[in-house]
Amino acid sequence: xxxxxxxxxxxxxxxxxxxxxxxxxxxxxxxxxxxxxxxxxxxxxxxxxxxxxxxxxxxxxxxxxxxxxxxxxxxxxxxxxxxxxxxxxxxxxxxxxxxxxxxxxxxxxxxxxxxxxxxxxxxxxxxxxxxxxxxxxxxxxxxxxxxxxxxxxxxxxxxxxxxxxxxxxxxxxxxxxxxxxxxxxxxxxxxxxxxxxxxxxxxxxxxxxxxxxxxxxxxxxxxxxxxxxxxxxxxxxxxxxxxxxxxxxxxxxxxxxxxxxxxxx
Amino acid sequence: xxxxxxxxxxxxxxxxxxxxxxxxxxxxxxxxxxxxxxxxxxxxxxxxxxxxxxxxxxxxxxxxxxxxxxxxxxxxxxxxxxxxxxxxxxxxxxxxxxxxxxxxxxxxxxxxxxxxxxxxxxxxxxxxxxxxxxxxxxxxxxxxxxxxxxxxxxxxxxxxxxxxxxxxxxxxxxxxxxxxxxxxxxxxxxxxxxxxxxxxxxxxxxxxxxxxxxxxxxxxxxxxxxxxxxxxxxxxxxxxxxxxxxxxxxxxxxxxxxxxxxxxxxxxxxxxxxxxxxxxxxxxxxxxxxxxxxxxxxxxxxxxxxxxxxxxxxxxxxxxxxxxxxxxxxxxxxxxxxxxxxxxxxxxxxxxxx
Ligand SMILES: Nc1ncnc2c1ncn2[C@@H]1O[C@H](COP(=O)(O)OP(=O)(O)OP(=O)(O)O)[C@@H](O)[C@H]1O
Ligand SMILES: [Mg+2]
Numbered sequence: 001x002x003x004x005x006x007x008x009x010x011x012x013x014x015x016x017x018x019x020x021x022x023x024x025x026x027x028x029x030x031x032x033x034x035x036x037x038x039x040x041x042x043x044x045x046x047x048x049x050x051x052x053x054x055x056x057x058x059x060x061x062x063x064x065x066x067x068x069x070x071x072x073x074x075x076x077x078x079x080x081x082x083x084x085x086x087x088x089x090x091x092x093x094x095x096x097x098x099x100x101x102x103x104x105x106x107x108x109x110x111x112x113x114x115x116x117x118x119x120x121x122x123x124x125x126x127x128x129x130x131x132x133x134x135x136x137x138x139x140x141x142x143x144x145x146x147x148x149x150x151x152x153x154x155x156x157x158x159x160x161x162x163x164x165x166x167x168x169x170x171x172x173x174x175x176x177x178x179x180x181x182x183x184x185x186x187x188x189x190x191x192x193x194x195x196x197x198x199x200x201x202x203x204x205x206x207x208x209x210x211x212x213x214x215x216x217x218x219x220x221x222x223x224x225x226x227x228x229x230x231x232x233x234x235x236x237x238x239x240x241x242x243x244x245x246x247x248x249x250x251x252x253x254x255x256x257x258x259x260x261x262x263x264x265x
Numbered sequence: 266x267x268x269x270x271x272x273x274x275x276x277x278x279x280x281x282x283x284x285x286x287x288x289x290x291x292x293x294x295x296x297x298x299x300x301x302x303x304x305x306x307x308x309x310x311x312x313x314x315x316x317x318x319x320x321x322x323x324x325x326x327x328x329x330x331x332x333x334x335x336x337x338x339x340x341x342x343x344x345x346x347x348x349x350x351x352x353x354x355x356x357x358x359x360x361x362x363x364x365x366x367x368x369x370x371x372x373x374x375x376x377x378x379x380x381x382x383x384x385x386x387x388x389x390x391x392x393x394x395x396x397x398x399x400x401x402x403x404x405x406x407x408x409x410x411x412x413x414x415x416x417x418x419x420x421x422x423x424x425x426x427x428x429x430x431x432x433x434x435x436x437x438x439x440x441x442x443x444x445x446x447x448x449x450x451x452x453x454x455x456x457x458x459x460x461x462x463x464x465x466x467x468x469x470x471x472x473x474x475x476x477x478x479x480x481x482x483x484x485x486x487x488x489x490x491x492x493x494x495x496x497x498x499x500x501x502x503x504x505x506x507x508x509x510x511x512x513x514x515x516x517x518x519x520x521x522x523x524x525x526x527x528x529x530x531x532x533x534x535x536x537x538x539x540x541x542x543x544x545x546x547x548x549x550x551x552x553x554x555x556x557x558x559x560x561x562x563x564x565x566x567x568x569x570x571x572x573x574x575x576x577x578x579x580x581x582x583x584x585x586x587x588x589x590x591x592x593x594x595x596x597x598x599x600x601x602x603x604x605x606x607x608x609x610x611x612x613x614x615x616x617x618x619x
Contacts, residue, residue, distance in 0.1 A: 159350040162317055165337050166344045167415060168367035177363075181354045 023240055030233035037230055048234035058235055061219035065199050068130070068215060072137035073145075073194035077187060079138070080145035084186075085179075087146075088153035099146075106143045113140065114207035121208055128210030136208055137198045144197055145190030152186030192250060196243065266329065268293040268451055269419060274323035276309050276475075283309040285475040287323070291453065296445055298454045298462035301472035302498070307455040310472075311421050314453065316340050328418055343412030343420040343450070347427060349404045351396040357383070357407050358392040364415040382414035385444055402433045409441070413448050420445070420452040426461060438464045459499045463487065471495050493612050496541045502610075503547075503582045507540040509533055509611065517611065521579045528609040537614040544585040546608040549573070549593075549600050556601035561594050575602065 025039050032038045033045035052058055080102070086092070087099045105113065117136045118127075126132030156179075164178045180187075202217040209218050216239070220232055267290035276284040284306040291297050299307045312318040314325055316337030325332045332340060352360050361382050365375045383389045386406035396404055405425060412420060425441070426434045442465055445452050456462050462469050463483040471479045471486065479491045490496035493504050509531070510518040517528045521540055528540065550556055559575040559582070571593050573584040584602065586593065594600045 157348055157350060159346040159348055160352060162315075162337075163344065163346060163350040163411075164352070164363065165317075166315060166340070166342060167364035167411070168338050168341070169363075170338065173367070178352060 026233050026236045027240065029230055030237040032230050032233075035229060037228055037233065048230045049238075051231050052234055052238065055231065057214070058216070058219055058231075061214050061216045064130070064133075064213055065216040068133055068137060069195040069199040071134045072141060072198045073191050075134060075138040076142040076145050076194050077149075077191050080142050080149055080190065081183075081187060084146055084149035084153050084183075088150050089158065102146050103143045105140050110140075110203040114204040117204060118207045128208070128213060130213050132208060133205070133213055133215075136204060137201060140201065140204060141194035141197045144193045145187075148190035148193065149183060149186040152183040156182050188250075192246075267291060268295075268328055269453075270324075270326040271310075271314070272324045272326070274310065274313060274325065275321045276306070276313060276318060277321045282475055284313070284320075287472075287475070287477050289470055289477060289480065291451060293451055294449055296442075296452045296454065296465060296467045298456055298466040298469045299472055300456055300459060300462040300469050300498070302457055305472045306475040307457070307472060308423055309475075311423055311453065311455050314419070315342055315344055315421055341415065341417055343415060343417030345405075345408045345412050345420070345422045345425045347424045349396075349408040349428075351404055351407055351411070353396055356393050356395055357388060357399075360396070360407055361411045361414050364411065368415065378414055382410040385413065385447060386410045386440075401429050402437060405429065405437060406440075409444060413444070413450065417450060420448075420450045422452065422454040424456055425454070427456075427458070434461070441465060463499070469499075471498065490541070490610065490612070493539045493541060496610060496612065501544050501583060501585070503542045503544065503580075505540045505542070505580055506614070507538050507611070509535045509538045511535060516606065519609075519611070524578050526579070526609070527606045528611050529607040531611045533611060533613060539612045539614045541610040541612055542582070542604060542608065543610075544572070544583040547582065547584045547602050547604045549584060549586060550603055551601065553601050556603045559600050559602045561596050561598050561600060564593065564596055575600070577602065 028039050028041055029037050030048055031044050031046070032041035033043040033047055034041075083098070083102055087095055087102075108116075113136075117139075121127045121129075121132040121136070124132070126135065160182070161174050161178055164174045169177065200217060201215070202221060205215050205218055206221070209215060214222075216235070220235060223232055269289075269291040271287060271289045274284055274287040275282070287306075287310060289297070299310060301307055309318060313320045314332070316332065316335065320333075327340075352363065355363070358379055361379045362375055365378055370378070379392075380389065383392055386409055388403065388406050388410065391399065391403065396407065399407070405428075408425070422441075426437050429437060438461060445465075454462070454465060466483060468481060469479075469483055469486050470477055473494055479486055479495050481489075486495065487499050490499060496502045497504065505521050507519045507521045507526075510520055510525075512518075512531050512533070512535070515530055517531055519526050519528050519538070519540060526540070531538075549559075557577055557579070559577040561573055562576050562581070563574040565572040566588075568588065570588050571586045573586065573594070575582045575584055582602070
């Protein structure tokens with residue numbers, strides 16, 4: 001027991017170190033007063049945070065990413081919820097195929113997806129548009145939503161819905177008053193995971209953006225390819241703080257563990 | 266015309282026939298149990314009455330209404346599920362009020378009815394709790410209150426007590442009976458627990474492989490089972506292969522294991538039969554005069570009674586004796602047993618129902 005506890009402690013410590021280490025470095029670097037990447041920083045300065053304000057293209061890109069994340073997470077949730085309900089509980093032919101189709105973006109290499117989307121968008125004449133980005137991101141992130149919603153659909157006792165029906169509820173009322181609230185942890189969890197995935201997506205997005213719809217990761221990436229000033233560190237720090245704030249907010253109202261497990265009840 | 270009439274109800278799934286030619290009538294206010302082993306089609310029958318399964322054929326008529334074309338939500342039945350199926354995100358009060366809300370009952374009326382229903386199941390003090398903060402027995406009562414508050418014409422219970430521990434189950438049996446009688450609601454209970462069925466019901470419908478085998482009061486079903494299956498299913502019994510030699514208007518003669526035994530008069534042709542003798546109908550005596558010899562193989566103390574396994578000329582027999590606080594025969598001891606000939610149940614020896 002004791003040695004087991006010790007090993008798991010060690011494992012957890014290593015895991016945390018590898019997860020948190022890079023974040024600490026990035027945050028540290030962002031406070032440097034120098035003009036190059038340095039860790040640990042030789043002093044404390046907000047110089048590079050102020051520099052963000054002088055680079056409106058970063059701010060524009062952040063807005064694009066934010067709007068893109070919200071729009072694509074919402075679109076994919078609207079698609080994934082009915083799909084999860086159908087896949088999770090109906091028995092129809094092609095059920096397996098449908099599930100495989102929805103999860104397929106996970107199995108295709110993202111570079112391949114990027115090229116495919118580029119072609120698709122030019123066929124649809126949506127190349128470089130925001131709508132095109134939303135469409136592509138929604139496709140990439142739907143598997144995440146589907147899996148979380150599916151797990152809460154499958155975990156739900158169907159006789160609860162039957163009870164509601166026997167008490168006189170119509171199908172729509174059952175969905176609104178019973179099914180929806182009970183699978184809500186899966187829906188919210190899926191949405192958040194989808195939002196974060198979209199906000200963070202680079203490989204596919206690089207293929208399909210144009211200068212007016214550049215997302216934050218793409219902007220950062222192109223910045224690194226040109227210079228290596230600590231601006232990228234300060235932008236990253238802002239993103240990290242934003243994500244942490246988002247998580248704290250959700251935890252406050254919802255419980256992170258519940259969300260990530262997609263558990264019902 | 267009876268209150269509930271089920272006629273020749275049949276349900277076939279792709280490979281199995283779950284319910285076959287099932288007919289049953291239930292009177293208003295009656296408590297009827299569907300009793301049978303696992304997989305005999307009890308739940309399927311209940312689900313067809315509730316409207317969650319479509320019958321393959323047959324009809325269900327409730328209070329003169331043919332239910333065939335009426336969807337589940339318009340049938341107005343009260344259903345208690347095995348898992349209780351409470352709405353986990355609603356308080357006890359909200360759970361109970363749900364059906365009234367669906368019926369558009371205005372708020373003051375609703376509140377009063379909810380209060381009355383919670384009072385009936387003695388849960389008024391827990392009205393604001395969430396189901397997950399309640400015990401199994403309490404959840405059970407919430408489920409009952411929720412089903413009864415809509416004043417259903419028919420209450421359907423699917424193994425409502427099977428998730429409770431033994432002691433609580435006995436308490437809830439009494440509670441259930443009280444609540445049912447106070448509400449005066451016609452009730453159909455599904456169970457595979459014979460003691461539950463006997464304790465609660467006005468009549469028991471014994472099912473086997475989707476068919477109704479016997480219908481009657483608990484006492485009649487227990488005393489005059491139609492087959493060895495039913496006799497075995499309702500309580501313990503000793504089943505003995507026998508040959509019916511002759512039967513007259515008043516008595517019959519059988520041969521069991523080469524021994525001649527007398528029994529009650531029966532409506533069977535001479536030949537192979539089954540003789541069933543309840544363990545509690547056999548008495549253990551000390552004197553030998555004309556009684557059957559027996560040797561105690563095993564003895565189990567059950568608190569209020571003793572269970573003996575005896576070896577006799579007729580074969581092995583189980584005997585139950587009330588605990589009278591006296592010394593009882595021990596394993597290895599020789600005793601004598603006696604029973605009344607009319608307590609021997611003579612049943613057809615059909616293999617299928619064995
Ligand atoms: N949806 C279904 N599809 C196919 N077969 C089914 C279905 N529902 C039930 N059955 C079959 O019908 C038979 C009767 O099932 P049912 O659930 O009515 O039994 P039961 O008497 O309620 O048993 P238990 O005491 O175990 O609950 C079983 O053989 C079962 O496998
Ligand atoms: Mg069942």
